[in-house]
Amino acid sequence: MAYAANSNLLPYNSPAICNRMASSLPLQLRLPLPTNPPFLRHRPIQCAADRQALFNRIAPVYDNLNDLLSLGQHRIWKRMAVSWSGAKAGDCVLDICCGSGDLAFLVSERVGYDGKVTGLDFSQEQLSIASSRQNSLSKPCYNNIEWVEGDALNLPFSDGTFDAITMGYGLRNVVDKRKALEEMLRVLKQGSKISILDFNKTTQPITAAIQEWMINNIVVPVASGYGLAEDYKYLSKSINEFSTGKELEELALEVGFSTSRHYEISGGLMGNLVASR
């Protein structure tokens, strides 16, 4: 393993993501990337390897920026997402695209000592921070969390493993949403739910204009203070290329979920898809 911040961190065992050259390199050679490498700064984000590099790059400031840019509100939205997942004491829950672990920690508190939480991400840097937070926060229930380096499009778990699945700001970032939902359906137990929080691709022109204005005039300028302006410009593009709530509902039904409902949050700036198997 390239690093061992915590014994709960499991190695990456999924195959190539999209950039075969990058992912076929040994883990130690691929990561960690240097901070703000100049050769990546102005490259467009095109495939999974670019996205993986981006999330590794922004990992050190990701949590601070989330608090700053949402004025702390992302904590409320994440609590809502966990609540919608239906996770309860004793459950075995998967948090996909866990990043630095916010949702996994909330799920951990909910499922308690008898439950189990798996946080999965393909960014070693994000997982390393999640693992350090687990150690420093040292809430006894957080011992029920295991961090797994893996691909949302090829989950390293058996069919019907989990009682609930959460995902925060991940679906917009995977290169194949359908495949991600199919994988969730596969590893979910019959009758269980997924809860997916993300930016809402609104159909309301005024909300879209507000969202765009906030990204261009608040998010990107603040991120530029951290040398990450180019990385956060990707946000706008990723929302434009994302699906609307209605499209997400339809996609979930198409892949085989039996019910599917998308909820708008914070005046339509955010959204949460809830679907059950």
Ligand SMILES: C[S@@+](CC[C@H](N)C(=O)[O-])C[C@H]1O[C@@H](n2cnc3c(N)ncnc32)[C@H](O)[C@@H]1O
């Ligand atoms: C915007 S962050 C969200 C982190 C966290 N869930 C939160 O809400 O704060 C998106 C995360 O998705 C991860 N990610 C994107 N595509 C992925 C994939 N195919 N497999 C695993 N993780 C992926 C990135 O590494 C990143 O940590």
